[in-house]
Amino acid sequence: MSSNHPPIGEAEGKAEAVENMFDAVAPRYDLLNRVLSAGIDRYWRTRAVALLRDEQPRRVLDVATGTADLAIKIQRTLHPRETIGIDLSTEMLDRGRDKIAQRGLASRISLRRADAATLPFEDDTFDAAFVAFGVRNFEDLDAGLGDIHRVLRPGGALVVLEFSTPGAFPVKQLYDWYSHHVLPRIGGLLSPDQGAYEYLPSSVAAFPDGSDFLRRMAGVGFADLAWTPLTFGIASLYEGRVRSHTTHPHTDS
Numbered sequence: 001m002s003s004n005h006p007p008i009g010e011a012e013g014k015a016e017a018v019e020n021m022f023d024a025v026a027p028r029y030d031l032l033n034r035v036l037s038a039g040i041d042r043y044w045r046t047r048a049v050a051l052l053r054d055e056q057p058r059r060v061l062d063v064a065t066g067t068a069d070l071a072i073k074i075q076r077t078l079h080p081r082e083t084i085g086i087d088l089s090t091e092m093l094d095r096g097r098d099k100i101a102q103r104g105l106a107s108r109i110s111l112r113r114a115d116a117a118t119l120p121f122e123d124d125t126f127d128a129a130f131v132a133f134g135v136r137n138f139e140d141l142d143a144g145l146g147d148i149h150r151v152l153r154p155g156g157a158l159v160v161l162e163f164s165t166p167g168a169f170p171v172k173q174l175y176d177w178y179s180h181h182v183l184p185r186i187g188g189l190l191s192p193d194q195g196a197y198e199y200l201p202s203s204v205a206a207f208p209d210g211s212d213f214l215r216r217m218a219g220v221g222f223a224d225l226a227w228t229p230l231t232f233g234i235a236s237l238y239e240g241r242v243r244s245h246t247t248h249p250h251t252d253s
Contacts, residue, residue, distance in 0.1 A: 064134025
């Protein structure tokens, strides 16, 4: 049994450990997503993208894009002029590029290796940004959210889709049993790195979800915040807006 996984919560060196973990699971990542979520992850992504359906953003950033499932959904649903996906894992990005090419979307979607905390883009570059199942893997949550805020134009939206911990009986008890006993076993059967699927429930449990996450978004400057639990609270959608960059911590000289 492998126990190699990133540190839980925010910790120095986490970004490199996350990169190594996702490089290891990349060959089976899409299969594992479908099996472990019974396909409901597709519905969650659809809900996330639908939040901005009426806004017609022209340039969209997909942070922690993985194998580009969300980037493809963004392009097919919102039809922006350009979608850029970033991720730490080159193996995941390679598989994402293959999927994009197979769907004839290479002229609209580009992928590049980058860290959310140090995005290689100018201020006010994007009309919208998404993060699906990636913020709990940030080494420094405030730095990652803050740099996303920096690259969004005033009025731009951030939509975050992330796992959360259900609180109501009996969903909480069923979720705890599944995530700590079933999920790691299936992950171990389908992936060479069982440690990655031991990391998942631990990282979800440590993540500041719900109103705590909204406070973290507000702390880096996001406003007009909203939180929507999905599927009995197993996942959550968060939305915030950029009013201006005058209070952004990275703009201090």
